[in-house]
Amino acid sequence: MKKSLKIPAVTYARITGLLYLAIIILGLYSEIFIRSNLISYGDADITAKNILSSQWLFRIGFACDLVVFICDVAVAFLLYVLLKPVNRSVSLISAGFRLTGTAIYGGNLLNYFAALLILSGTEYLSAFSPDQINAMALMFLNIHKHGYDLGLVFFGMHCLFMGFLLFKSGYFSRIVGILMVFAGIGYVVGSLTLFLSPRYSSVIVPIYIAPLIGELSLCLYLLIKSIKR
Secondary structure: OOOOOOOOHHHHHHHHHHHHHHHHHHHHHHHHHHHHHHOOOOOHHHHHHHHHHOHHHHHHHHHHHHHHHHHHHHHHHHHHHHHOOOOHHHHHHHHHHHHHHHHHHHHHHHHHHHHHHHHOOOHHHOOOOHHHHHHHHHHHHHHHHHHHHHHHHHHHHHHHHHHHHHHHHOOOOHHHHHHHHHHHHHHHHHHHHHHHOHHHOOOOHHHHHHHHHHHHHHHHHHHHHOOOO
């Protein structure tokens, strides 16, 4: 009988860190350098003009997000493997929340791409005026924005459970665990505000600094220091 290959936990941690780094870089690039420059949620005509003049960039944003979500699935599994010795049930719940959020992101990505399909001038849209077409495209982009925040609620719950596991593990830094708990709170509060009290959504934007610090800290810890042997 062949012996099963056992991969060291440190190797799992390094791989998780690399995937997390890809998620952070591609996610920030897609949001800051692509969507923020192309989409103006208050002006459908400008948004349509930007997308049509930079279709390739718009498609790159789609591809970046798709790679992020693929990496997310792998990270959910790897974190479960790393944290199940702490508490198998809680680790499974944490992975379940992350995978649920990723599934929402993936399906919601169609709303993003729908804007380009609408603006491409297909024959069945000839019944609508250019202004109506631009408005429909912006509507789908707005749905995509809200769908993304819906997924972040589940991702925030994942961060809360994961932060607890990191804190209790003994082989991860407790500071990273605390930062991930704050990251989870930031995601949940920020995303729910968009749905429950949208007029305050722009005011609480600084709350997303906590998730950025928390996830970046975990990523760098996995890459540089890894886990305590």
